[in-house]
Amino acid sequence: HYRIGVHIADVSYFVQEQTPLDNEAAQRTTSVYLVERVIPMLPRLLCDRLCSLNPNEDRLTYSVIWTMNEEGEILDEQFSRSIIRSCVKLSYEHAQDIIENPNKDFKAGDFPAISNNFSVNDITRTVLELYGISKILRSKRVGALTLNQPKLQYQIKTDSKMPMSFSIYQQKESNRLVEEYMLLANMQVARKLCSTDRIHDKVILRRHPAPNATTLQNTIKMLASSGIKLDGQSSNDISQAVKSAQDEPAKKLLIHLLAKSMQLAIYCCTSCVPDNNYSHYALNVNFYTHFTSPIRRYPDILVHRLLGAVLDYNDNLYQTPGALEQIAQLCNEKKMNAKTCSERSAELYLAVLIR
Structure with missing residues (x-):
């Protein structure tokens, strides 16, 4: 059996309800990603330091921990607040190297510093085991639909911020590995919240209507x-x-x-969805939410607070279902604005390159 945990920074510990910081985050609702910079939803002190899961440092998290067998079946599931101390900060490139070269004799110099008495073999073995189970989890998501459009990435001059070249972003197996566990965490948190009677009318879900x-x-x-x-x-x-x-x-x-025939996925409050149709069409699941990115998405902070209420860490959210639906609608609007801004930024840099 394997014990697998998804640990997400506990942003809600630092961003308390009805504080100036919370009000500002609720207005921004999302970070905005431009080609040359990011406009963060939260202050840099939180994004880059206090909520960054740096290796060999104690960090506050919300954790979803599963016991799974080799077939990817969940034998046990736990939700909790926790304190973690990660042992190494691997990039996607590091993980991809391990996946592509499972028999390679990696050395300590191939990776960033490893702490907490873990070895190179511990790291490579764990990545390969996580990868193996992630492939099984993906195969079990029968009917899930992925329509990834090509995405440009640019090489930027450090001094002038002007583009030198561009390429098409390629999603690799290391990306899919992480994505699979993030999807599972989001799905399981959504189920947990929707099955809890005292908050079932206040749950923020990510809903995707049929085409x-x-x-x-x-x-x-x-x-x-x-x-x-x-x-x-x-x-x-x-x-x-x-x-x-x-x-x-x-x-x-x-x-x-x-x-072109697909509708947009939207945030919603469960009490405001007609016919209780909460399903996510593309993922082919009945319940889905956003839990895994509270540093850059405000709905995730709300979901953390809801989970905290379910686990008796804090009181129920002060907002009414109607107020939460208003927040969800603002998040939808701001997310679309941020997406448009990001696309226009990429188009501008492309125009500079091909002028």
Whole structure:
């Protein structure tokens, strides 16, 4: 059996309700990512120091800890506040190197400093075991749909901040490893909150409606005229169609066309959702929330407070369900604004390169 933990900085400990800091974060709702810089939701003291899970330093976290077997089945699950001291800060590149070279004799110099009496072998073994289980977890998410659009990344001059070149961002197995456990933590926290009677009407969820029926049917007809059959009755149908694309260009075109029929995922308060339809279409799950990024997303802070109330660490949220729905709507608006800003920033840098 494996004991696997997802540990997320306890931002709600530092950002107390109804304080000036909380009010400012509630207005910003999100960090904004530009090509050359980040406009943070929270002060740098929190982002870069107090809430950064630096190695060999005690840090406050909310933790979801599972006992799993080799088939990725959850045998036991715990939610708690905790204090962690991580032993090493691996980059995605470090983890990818381990995944691609499982039999390599890594040395201490291949990684950042390792503390707490752990060895290089401990690190490589843990990464490979986490990777193995993450692949099983991914295979179990039947019907989950991923329509990743190409994303540009730039190499920037340090002094002038001007772009030198760009490339297409490539998601690697190390990214997918982390993503899988983040998804699981978000899903399990959502289930935990929604199954607790005293707060079930105040839960902030991430809801993804089904595709726009008219747009999807038009896309299906257009694809059919090109010999591509697509049922489109479920996210699994669409996912299988993407996987069966003959080559990479065809796959990218298919993703582009299908993405146009997708609706946006939104934040919502459970008491304000018609017909109690909380499901997330793309992930093909009944309950989903955002728990794993409280440093850069305000809804995650609310979810941490709700989890704290469930675990009797703090009182219930002071806001009414109606007030929480208003916050959720503001988060939706600000998230869209931040996304647009990020895209415009990338377009501007591309224009500079190709002028």
